[in-house]
Amino acid sequence: MNTLRWSTFAAPSRFYALVSAVNPWLWGLAIVLALAALYIGFFVAPVDATQGNSYRIIFIHVPAAWLSMVLYLAMAFWAAMGWMLNARMASMLARAIAPTGALFTFLALWTGSFWGKPTWGTWWVWDARLTSELILLFLYLGYIALVSSIDDVVRGDKAGAVLALVGAVNVPIIYFSVVWWNTLHQGATISATAAPKMAQTMLLAMLLMTLSFWAYAFAVVFTRAQALAVERERHTDWARSLAGKELQ
Amino acid sequence: MTWGSPAEFFAMGGYGLYVWGAYAVCLAAMLIEPWLTRRQRRDALAAASRAEEDSR
Numbered sequence: 157m158n159t160l161r162w163s164t165f166a167a168p169s170r171f172y173a174l175v176s177a178v179n180p181w182l183w184g185l186a187i188v189l190a191l192a193a194l195y196i197g198f199f200v201a202p203v204d205a206t207q208g209n210s211y212r213i214i215f216i217h218v219p220a221a222w223l224s225m226v227l228y229l230a231m232a233f234w235a236a237m238g239w240m241l242n243a244r245m246a247s248m249l250a251r252a253i254a255p256t257g258a259l260f261t262f263l264a265l266w267t268g269s270f271w272g273k274p275t276w277g278t279w280w281v282w283d284a285r286l287t288s289e290l291i292l293l294f295l296y297l298g299y300i301a302l303v304s305s306i307d308d309v310v311r312g313d314k315a316g317a318v319l320a321l322v323g324a325v326n327v328p329i330i331y332f333s334v335v336w337w338n339t340l341h342q343g344a345t346i347s348a349t350a351a352p353k354m355a356q357t358m359l360l361a362m363l364l365m366t367l368s369f370w371a372y373a374f375a376v377v378f379t380r381a382q383a384l385a386v387e388r389e390r391h392t393d394w395a396r397s398l399a400g401k402e403l404q
Numbered sequence: 405m406t407w408g409s410p411a412e413f414f415a416m417g418g419y420g421l422y423v424w425g426a427y428a429v430c431l432a433a434m435l436i437e438p439w440l441t442r443r444q445r446r447d448a449l450a451a452a453s454r455a456e457e458d459s460r
Contacts, residue, residue, distance in 0.1 A: 199405050203417065210419035213426045220430070259437060263430050270426040274419055376438050383445035390452040399453035 166243045168385035169394035175378040182375035189368035197361035213271040214358070219366040221264035223373055224292060225327045227257035231299070232324040235317035245381075247313035248388060250320065251303055252381035256373055258296035264289060276340060284333035285341040288326055295323040309388060 165171045197215040204211040231253040238247030268286070269279045280286065299319050306312035334343045345353045352359050389395045407413040416423045 198413075199407075202405055208419060209417040210422055212416070212423055216427060216430050256437065259433055263433060266429055267426040270422045274422050372434060376441055379438065379441045379445055383441065383448045386445065386448035386452050390448070390455050395452045396455060399449040399451075399455075402449050403453055 163243075166241075166245050168245050168248070168389050169392075169398075171245050172382050172385055172394075172398065175382050179375050179378055182371045182378070186368050186371035186375060189364050189371060193361045193365035193368055196357060196364065201355065201357040201361055207275055210271060210274045211358075213267050215361050215365050217264060217267040217271055218362055219369040220260045220267060221289065222366055223369050224257060224261040224264050224289070225330060226370075227253050227260060227373060227377075228292060228296070228320075228327055229324060231257055232317075232320040235313070235320040238313055239317040244310075244313070244388070245385065247310075247317070248384040249377070249381050250313075250316065252377045252384055254296055254300045254303075255380065256377050258293060258300065260369070260373070261289060261293040261296060265293065281340050283339045283341055284337035285330060285339055288330040288333050292323075292326055292330060295319070295326060299323070 165174055193215060197212055201212075203209055231250045234246045234253065235250035237243060238245075238250060265286070268289075272281070273279050299316055302319055303312040303316040306315055333339060334341055346359075354362075386395050386399070390399075414420055414424070
């Protein structure tokens with residue numbers, strides 16, 4: 157490989173090799189950032205004036221929620237790329253993102269619920285943000301069910317792309333829900349235009365954990381994409397010779 | 405933030421169930437998911453090497 161093009165890693169064999177090279181770094185980053193975030197979150201950041209120590213759930217709740225939204229947009233993007241450019245690796249990447257996106261959505265809901273019980277007095281409320289995040293989970297699960305149910309992978313990729321793109325409207329709904337509706341869920345503490353309304357140490361821990369989750373998501377999605385590439389291409393030379401080498 | 409003792413740390417000021425309930429599930433998920441994904445990759449490679457053997 158002499159020249160690097162936009163399409164270089166569209167080839168499953170090269171994508172597989174790239175991931176193998178990059179993933180150890182991503183895992184290292186995920187772990188180091190998580191440890192730093194946990195240290196700051198539990199041993200530096202102070203107690204909250206109103207919520208006591210229960211607020212410390214924020215250090216995993218907000219990162220999970222952010223990732224759940226970002227991963228959905230990434231999934232829709234790659235599904236669209238695969239469809240528009242006839243790039244099968246892009247479609248495989250979209251399929252690889254879905255389970256991790258669903259997991260983060262579940263974690264956002266679970267951690268939010270465990271935070272809501274002591275602070276709001278309830279495990280669940282049908283407020284706009286919680287409801288739209290739950291719908292996001294259904295969209296992820298629906299995408300997974302849809303693409304798995306269609307035997308012809310190319311048709312499955314296309315159907316998945318339609319669902320992913322149509323469902324993408326839910327992401328801005330989640331984001332703006334606390335502005336558009338009267339919600340129990342609090343409004344934004346962080347914005348692009350104003351100073352954050354939270355203590356520096358709390359913000360730092362939260363941002364470090366977000367980066368950790370992001371590195372984790374890349375690593376696990378990439379591994380799944382490798383698996384999908386080998387599965388889909390198992391009759392090709394590259395997959396067969398790779399399998400011969402990897403399983404020594 | 406200084407904790408008086410490990411007991412205080414685990415109690416989280418009375419919110420222990422909620423904080424650790426949230427963190428435990430998160431940790432479990434982020435250990436199980438990579439394990440399952442690696443297994444999926446391993447199975448895919450095994451299937452590909454069977455295809456290799458079948459074609460010889």
